[in-house]
Amino acid sequence: MSELPIEVQSLIDIQENPFVLIGPDYRILAANQAYCDAYGVNRKGIVGMRCYEVSHHSPVPCHLNGEHCPHQQVITSGQSQQVLHTHYDRSNRAEHVRIKGYPIRTSSGRLCVGELISRIAHSADIDCEEIRMVGRSPAFLACVDNLTRVAESEASILLYGESGVGKELAAQYIHKRSARKDRPYLAVNCASIPEGLFETELFGHEKGAFTGSVGSKQGLFELANGGTLFLDEVGEIPLSMQAKLLRVLETGEFRRVGGKSTLRADVRIVAATNRDLLEMVDRGAFRQDLYYRIAGIDITLPPLRERRLDIPALAEMFLRRIGEDAKRSYRLTQEAIDELVLYDFPGNVRELRNILQKGAVLSEDGVLTPDLLSLENHGSARCVPAMMSIKGPDERAGTISEMEATHIAELLQRYNGHRRTVADVLGISERTLYRKLNQYGLHAIAGGRR
Numbered sequence: 001m002s003e004l005p006i007e008v009q010s011l012i013d014i015q016e017n018p019f020v021l022i023g024p025d026y027r028i029l030a031a032n033q034a035y036c037d038a039y040g041v042n043r044k045g046i047v048g049m050r051c052y053e054v055s056h057h058s059p060v061p062c063h064l065n066g067e068h069c070p071h072q073q074v075i076t077s078g079q080s081q082q083v084l085h086t087h088y089d090r091s092n093r094a095e096h097v098r099i100k101g102y103p104i105r106t107s108s109g110r111l112c113v114g115e116l117i118s119r120i121a122h123s124a125d126i127d128c129e130e131i132r133m134v135g136r137s138p139a140f141l142a143c144v145d146n147l148t149r150v151a152e153s154e155a156s157i158l159l160y161g162e163s164g165v166g167k168e169l170a171a172q173y174i175h176k177r178s179a180r181k182d183r184p185y186l187a188v189n190c191a192s193i194p195e196g197l198f199e200t201e202l203f204g205h206e207k208g209a210f211t212g213s214v215g216s217k218q219g220l221f222e223l224a225n226g227g228t229l230f231l232d233e234v235g236e237i238p239l240s241m242q243a244k245l246l247r248v249l250e251t252g253e254f255r256r257v258g259g260k261s262t263l264r265a266d267v268r269i270v271a272a273t274n275r276d277l278l279e280m281v282d283r284g285a286f287r288q289d290l291y292y293r294i295a296g297i298d299i300t301l302p303p304l305r306e307r308r309l310d311i312p313a314l315a316e317m318f319l320r321r322i323g324e325d326a327k328r329s330y331r332l333t334q335e336a337i338d339e340l341v342l343y344d345f346p347g348n349v350r351e352l353r354n355i356l357q358k359g360a361v362l363s364e365d366g367v368l369t370p371d372l373l374s375l376e377n378h379g380s381a382r383c384v385p386a387m388m389s390i391k392g393p394d395e396r397a398g399t400i401s402e403m404e405a406t407h408i409a410e411l412l413q414r415y416n417g418h419r420r421t422v423a424d425v426l427g428i429s430e431r432t433l434y435r436k437l438n439q440y441g442l443h444a445i446a447g448g449r450r
Contacts, residue, residue, distance in 0.1 A: 159301060355373055
């Protein structure tokens with residue numbers, strides 16, 4: 001501490017967000033009160049502790065657990081770096097954070113790292129009754145960061161993603177993080193509404209508007225006034241209804257079916273689809289003006305096969321939920337975990353949950369083995385070499401690196417060696433990807449394409 005310039009200590013103390021100064025050996029030199037409060041340590045006791053022990057509750061640096069380490073990157077490059085991370089707060093709850101690492105030299109010339117930490121979300125923030133968004137893979141953290149950013153705007157949002165990736169959960173997260181969080185959130189699956197009932201479902205109807213309407217009814221736009229309306233499977237909205245939906249989105253005005261009064265509603269739209277809406281526009285199956293109205297900002301949610309690092313944690317979470325309902329405990333054998341990580345999951349997170357539910361029913365002792373998962377019956381190819389596995393904590397570093405190398409190689413082949421595209425998919429910078437290509441000897445697959 002004696003070599004710490006007073007101006008550096010002052011810089012640390014005036015930061016509102018958690019800020020920590022770390023030496024080249026990962027040991028903490030100083031931290032502000034916000035950092036100590038976040039991780040449940042005092043300012044004197046924290047000095048000398050290793051950063052990954054405090055924020056990750058881990059015995060090894062985060063880059064040895066498959067994450068991007070800002071400390072390592074700053075020390076190696078001597079330049080500022082920004083990464084997305086999963087930390088654990090003082091209550092051992094996972095929280096997703098954005099870290100900006102800065103190179104700082106002490107009075108003796110040692111290169112240290114100053115880390116400014118901005119919380120994106122606690123895991124509890126991305127939770128609903130049935131499922132939680134869990135993960136620490138680069139693709140997952142980049143997605144949560146994007147959702148957090150767009151939630152603060154008032155723009156309409158279009159969520160793209162395969163079936164089962166968690167689009168409704170993402171929509172709920174956007175609402176909870178928006179200025180409308182204290183107002184209603186309503187969701188409707190557009191594919192489940194018969195075409196003849198679409199208008200009354202969205203706008204309501206008056207008594208006697210049609211045969212059988214014995215009373216008036218509020219529609220979804222009235223009920224969601226001031227809040228958020230989630231239109232799932234928006235590509236299934238009948239063409240005949242699209243013009244009416246466009247009008248209410250543009251003006252905020254509508255009438256109930258059979259009504260004469262013009263009503264108004266202030267509703268933010270979050271829509272979702274697994275279809276190519278622009279291709280539908282080209283075919284005349286979806287209005288172009290409606291597309292641009294709902295796609296103010298579009299976000300693609302990654303499929304589970306692009307975030308394999310998250311599968312063990314997701315499986316543990318699902319089994320815990322299943323066990324709570326059944327009032328018994330369940331666990332996966334290591335061989336079963338290896339099988340799940342190798343599996344391609346065409347049905348994504350929803351399929352993972354269904355596989356585990358079936359396995360739990362078949363298990364007599366609460367232990368789920370590969371034969372109980374019956375993955376061969378799901379008809380999906382495995383795209384990770386069979387030699388790869390996830391072992392116990394003492395072997396985790398090597399096998400995680402092996403998995404990361406395999407995943408990067410797979411993406412390079414899928415995108416014809418284009419490094420920029422692969423970096424975007426992984427949620428990392430092209431410079432970081434370049435270092436990983438060197439680390440894993442993958443430049444031949446990249447082929448020099450950017």
